[in-house]
Amino acid sequence: MEETCLEEGPAVNFERATLEIANTDPVRSTENADNISNQNSASRYVCNVPFKHIDVHTFFTDRNEVVERAISDCTEKLIKQNDDELVGSWLLTEISLWDTEKERLVLLSTKALYSIKYDFISLKILDFNRVPILLFDTIVTGDIIYPSSSLAPRLNGLAEGVSSVIHCAVRQEWSSIAGCSNLTQFEPRKRHMSGIRLMWNRGQPLPLIKKWNPFARNIPWLTYASHPLFWYKDGTEIVKTRFDIEVFNTTLKSLLPRESNVVNMPIIIENYCSLGALVHNRNGLGFFKVRGKISF
Known part of the structure; x- marks a missing residue:
């Protein structure tokens, strides 16, 4: 296209001029760009979601005011009785020494951390662990991984592939079974947590x-990750922070004594070949959920 100057230069012939209407609405353009950017970032984020193929509505903690009531109950019975002050509260996933994931209500006070096994069905405290904050000597933050020689990622990939084939068969999507049985479905699965x-x-x-000893107690450390509802629950960011391990991490560090050692490195879960943990975690047995005609 030839450049035309209206102030100087030869006259311009407008006999064959055409009119073009361009979308120059800056607000609409910005909104579209933001939507595309959000969709792209969301798609990249969803690819790394550690908990897949779950129905959030089966969690009792997805119900309105259930978590709030549990926090109020535990604060009244545990923290106030110890003449302490509540700093923050979260619903997190605790990963045991044997790689089993468990739903835990975590209360952080000025003096101690409370890791509580709470029955969200009958609304009562089943068990709890109180650890004074001054007792923490090392805090490790980072990605949760398995040892290089562990078979757990391969077993998780095998279980994921078999599960995909079964889901296709149950839904009678016979045309999709070929895609579901693709070898990529059976690749090793990392935690992405x-x-x-x-x-x-x-x-x-x-x-x-x-x-x-799988029945051993008094293990001198606790390992936490975000709750599954962090990735799936609808609501404001304030609501989602209750399930977010990063917010818990930031709050805890502000209360640690100066002599505590804070390290950024991978957190190794020493699970080499545990079929029990695989069955436990894939079925969410450590979470209070609706399971058909029964709930536990």
Whole structure:
């Protein structure tokens, strides 16, 4: 297209001029750009969601005011009785020494951390663990991973592939079974989770009698990750922060004593070949959910 100057230069012939209407609405253009950007970022984010193929409405904690009532109940019975002050409250996923995921209500006070097993069906405290904040000597934050020699990622990939084929068959999507049975469905599955490990073992290794005992208690560390509802629950950002491990991490660090050592490195879950953890986690047995005609 030839450049035309209206102030100087030869006259311009307008006999064959055409009219073009362009979308020059800056507000609409900005909105469209933002929507595309949000969709792209959301799609990248969803690819790394660690909990897939779940129905959030089966969680009892998805119901209105259930978590709020539990926090109020635990604050009244645990924190106020110890003449303490509540700093923050979260619903998180606790990962045990044996790689089992459990739903835990975590209350942080000025003096201690409370990890509470709460029955969200009958609304009562089942068990709790109180750890004074001054006891924490090491805080590890980072991605949750398995050892390089672990079979857990391969078992998770195998379970995911078999589950996809079964879902296609149950829904009678026979034309999709070929795609569901693609070998990529059976590739090793990483956790795609970041977490925090709170330790008070003073650098001492765990005794073998505890390390290989699935019923051992008093393990000198706690490992947490975000709750599944963090990725799926609808609502404001204020609501979602209740399930977010990053917000918990920031609040806890502000209360730690100066001598505590904060380390950024991967958190290793020493699960080498645990079929029990695989069945437990895939079925969400550590969470209070509606399971058909029964709930637990």
